Amino acid sequence: MAPTRDPRPLVISGPSGVGKGTLYNLLFQRHPDTFTLSVSHTTRRPRPGEQDGVHYHFVTKEQFLELKAQNGFLENAQFGDNFYGTSKATIEEQTAKGRTVVLDIEVEGVKQIRASGFPARYVFIAPPSEEELERRLRGRGTETEESILKRLKQAKVELEYSKVPGIHDKIIVNDDLERAYKELEEFVFAEPNASA
Numbered sequence: 402m403a404p405t406r407d408p409r410p411l412v413i414s415g416p417s418g419v420g421k422g423t424l425y426n427l428l429f430q431r432h433p434d435t436f437t438l439s440v441s442h443t444t445r446r447p448r449p450g451e452q453d454g455v456h457y458h459f460v461t462k463e464q465f466l467e468l469k470a471q472n473g474f475l476e477n478a479q480f481g482d483n484f485y486g487t488s489k490a491t492i493e494e495q496t497a498k499g500r501t502v503v504l505d506i507e508v509e510g511v512k513q514i515r516a517s518g519f520p521a522r523y524v525f526i527a528p529p530s531e532e533e534l535e536r537r538l539r540g541r542g543t544e545t546e547e548s549i550l551k552r553l554k555q556a557k558v559e560l561e562y563s564k565v566p567g568i569h570d571k572i573i574v575n576d577d578l579e580r581a582y583k584e585l586e587e588f589v590f591a592e593p594n595a596s597a
């Protein structure tokens with residue numbers, strides 16, 4: 402008998418470079434047609450190759466602010482001149498298609514979703530140490546020195562916040578990838594209410 406899957410979206414957070422993407426992409430690969438990454442709204446312009454409704458819902462600033470005024474966002478933020486947000490309707494539509502929606506968001510977004518009372522499960526991915534986090538960020542080769550320092554500073558804030566009781570349902574230390582993956586998989590597929 403197929404196990405009952407918890408219908409609540411999975412909110413994954415943790416410092417940049419800790420391996421969130423690596424872990425949930427493994428989940429997607431190993432369990433096809435089971436998960437879907439949440440599609441955010443943004444007011445920034447599409448980059449070449451980005452499709453509306455696939456990578457983002459591209460909207461005007463006016464449309465974004467209207468949805469925000471209607472309390473339509475689970476969480477939203479401004480980076481530079483651009484607005485970003487996760488709409489409640491998007492999550493509900495994606496969930497209705499039978500997939501578990503995965504949200505990859507940062508700490509401010511986690512706080513907002515918690516405050517909204519929207520049913521969700523919260524997983525925090527922690528590094529084995531701050532030194533190892535720095536090694537991974539540098540090893541990925543995607544960031545400038547300035548960006549690495551900014552991310553490491555933000556990581557300290559996120560790691561502090563992860564210690565606040567009652568925020569996360571599960572904290573997984575991403576030391577050995579396969580070991581951490583198994584822990585994530587077990588948590589994700591646990592029977593609803595099994596841990597309640």
Ligand SMILES: Nc1ncnc2c1ncn2[C@@H]1O[C@H](COP(=O)(O)OP(=O)(O)OP(=O)(O)O)[C@@H](O)[C@H]1O
Nearest residue numbers: 416417418419420421422423537541575576577578
């Ligand atoms: N358990 C692990 N052991 C060693 N290296 C790892 C492990 N998990 C991930 N990595 C490596 O760490 C780097 C950062 O991983 P990833 O890009 O998945 O991080 P992220 O948390 O999604 O970052 P961001 O929030 O910036 O997108 C990658 O080069 C990845 O291959």
